[in-house]
Amino acid sequence: MNLSRRTFLKWSSVTLTGAALAACAPQQPPAAPPAPEAPSSGAAASEGEAAPAQERIAMVYHTWTTGPENNGEQIGVAEFMKNNPDIDVELRQTPFADYWKALLTDAGIGQPPDAYLMNNFYWQQYINEGMGVDLLPSAALLDTPGTNTDEYIPSVLEAAKREGKLYGFPKAVNGSAFIINKTLFDEEGVPVPDPGMDWTYADFEAASAAMTNADIPRFGCSIDPGPAWTPTFLLTLGGRYLDPEEHRIAQGYLNSEENAFWVTWMKKLTDNGWMPAPGGLDAFGGGNGAMIGGNVAITHSDGMHQIAFARAEGSEYEWTGAKTPIPTAETELKTHLAIHGTMVPQGVKDVTKAVELAGYCAWGAATEMDGPTKMSPMTEYAEKQAFGDYAYFRPLYEQAIANYVEVHEGAVITHMDILVEEWGDMMERVLLEGMDPQQSLDTAAENYDKRVAEKEA
Known part of the structure; x- marks a missing residue:
């Protein structure tokens, strides 16, 4: 069955809400287990032991956006978990006014998010604060959505770089x-x-x-x-x-x-x-x-x-x-x-997996064609938007491919x-x-x- 992105989001929301309610519901105390029978021999006891359950991995993606702006990020997180069934990702949302302090506070206590959304006005400050790693080494090892840098509009990709290092996968294009x-x-x-x-x-x-x-x-x-x-x-x-x-x-x-x-x-x-x-x-x-x-x-x-x-x-x-x-x-x-981009801070447990998550979240937003909030930073999708059903993006598209493009000073x-x-x-x-x-x-x-x-x- 083929689901539209909007339908997918609706059902994903229902599923996640149900899971959250279940997690919050009071639990009955577990019944006492039956007394174990004494094994007849050491070998028999060994055969009867159950294999330990595989420990699940928890990750966090942090953003300030809400719907409809974060529809693509939701899809990216869902696709990441689908392809990493042993990982649970918390999509954490903090209002924009409190978001920046929350990021540094979590990092200061040794609990930074695995990936997070950045806007161009705070790139330099947060890179200086240790909230960014070069994504290129891990991206070169990955073949997952959002990590192929050749898919991005060149000027947009450059806007996410500092001294040759890529600090964010572009999620959206901003300008004037x-x-x-x-x-x-x-x-x-x-x-x-x-x-x-x-x-x-x-x-x-x-x-x-x-x-x-x-x-x-x-x-x-x-x-x-x-x-x-x-x-x-x-x-x-x-x-x-x-x-x-x-x-x-x-x-x-x-x-x-x-x-x-x-x-x-x-x-x-x-x-x-x-x-x-x-x-x-x-x-x-x-x-x-x-x-x-x-x-x-x-x-x-x-x-x-x-x-x-x-x-x-x-x-x-x-x-x-x-x-x-x-x-x-x-x-x-x-x-x-100017851009929004998904970044990975220093201090995460698994840099490569965090970079993969950042790529999925950028990809989910960049490929949103069902009422996109921002213009895609990926060449293929930006062209479809600017010369298709979302022609109002054309001024931004022409800015991104212009002969003269300068990165916003805020970056x-x-x-x-x-x-x-x-x-x-x-x-x-x-x-x-x-x-x-x-x-x-x-x-x-x-x-x-x-x-x-x-x-x-």
């Missing part, structure tokens, strides 16, 4: 793109940008203005101002967060004229009422709620996952994708690439947590308090360098 509510655009008679076309800041402004309606209320656009999703904007302008050599110094980079140009443009979108200020979508349940409810027409995304969430909520809107806009038609779009910055805080404060000073963009950037750069120096001292 926009989700267009095609239904709303059609209702307003506004031209819908093609997923493969370039469009300019002026094009973006015109569409945002046309789609803004304060009476509904509806914002024409929403751009995430944080450093997680914005590098493509900055790289295209010639800006960046930190120095490109050691990724340590903010002054002269974080507060560059190029970055100030982009922050000034963000202020223009907000001042005109086309884009909400920070916190402006809270009344709609945040960015996802505003998109699903039709209160934003153009939504910024790093991986287009909001479309899967909208469909899971039963949204009847039709969606398409668009590239990150460029300042002028003559400007070359310079993209950043090589040690103190990403400080950058997130200082960049966020900088944007709030501009968009909420009206501070001059250059002045706010100068403050952020100075604060970043000072805090890093204090932390490292």
Whole structure:
């Protein structure tokens, strides 16, 4: 009998739930065993002894994702156990806000997960903390799903490497793109940008203005101002967060004229009422709620996952994708690439088996074709998605195969947590308090360098 991936997940969930309930149910005390009969001889006694039961192996895969985003990871874990019948894998889920501390806490007491999910913003920090091993030696010995590195998009695979070592099997591709509510655009008679076309800041402004309606209320656009999703904007302008050599110094980079140009443009979108200020979508349940409810027409995304969430909520809107806009038609779009990947920490009992588990979990997500949440990092499946039923992934696909692709700085910055805080404060000073963009950037750069120096001292 052939089961779809969705049906498989449903039945897997039922099976796992039943097992969990059975494990939690109170157990009756065992009946006393019958008194053993005295053996007639040593040989007879030896023949009557039962062989000891084989000890089962316990492993842990740790993630922050929940359904539908972790459907592929569930399938990967199930397939791993199917092919390793002596192993039980706990699929441990911790909310994103608590996930990173939980990883280091478990490792600190000598109980790290065998494999776990990593996002690109903390790669460097967690590698430095001993939470990563080179997967290539074990992958070369394995012939199991997810471990064949030739199957991955080259730029995506490179994003998971440091100094030639592969620290993660890519699970999903992130970058910078926009989700267009095609239904709303059609209702307003506004031209819908093609997923493969370039469009300019002026094009973006015109569409945002046309789609803004304060009476509904509806914002024409929403751009995430944080450093997680914005590098493509900055790289295209010639800006960046930190120095490109050691990724340590903010002054002269974080507060560059190029970055100030982009922050000034963000202020223009907000001042005109086309884009909400920070916190402006809270009344709609945040960015996802505003998109699903039709209160934003153009939504910024790093991986287009909001479309899967909208469909899971039963949204009847039709969606398409668009590239990150460029300042002028003559400007070359310079993209950043970020990934989610499955890693193996130092200190696991069986490195090769842990690498196999990491491969299965990446494979399960990468081959998800029944409503994928993120674009596949595997060439074959990414092409099918971008040019098939999931054409909204095309902007991300073209980013991944572009001539100019740079790994998100967050993947090589040690103190990403400080950058997130200082960049966020900088944007709030501009968009909420009206501070001059250059002045706010100068403050952020100075604060970043000072805090890093204090932390490292």
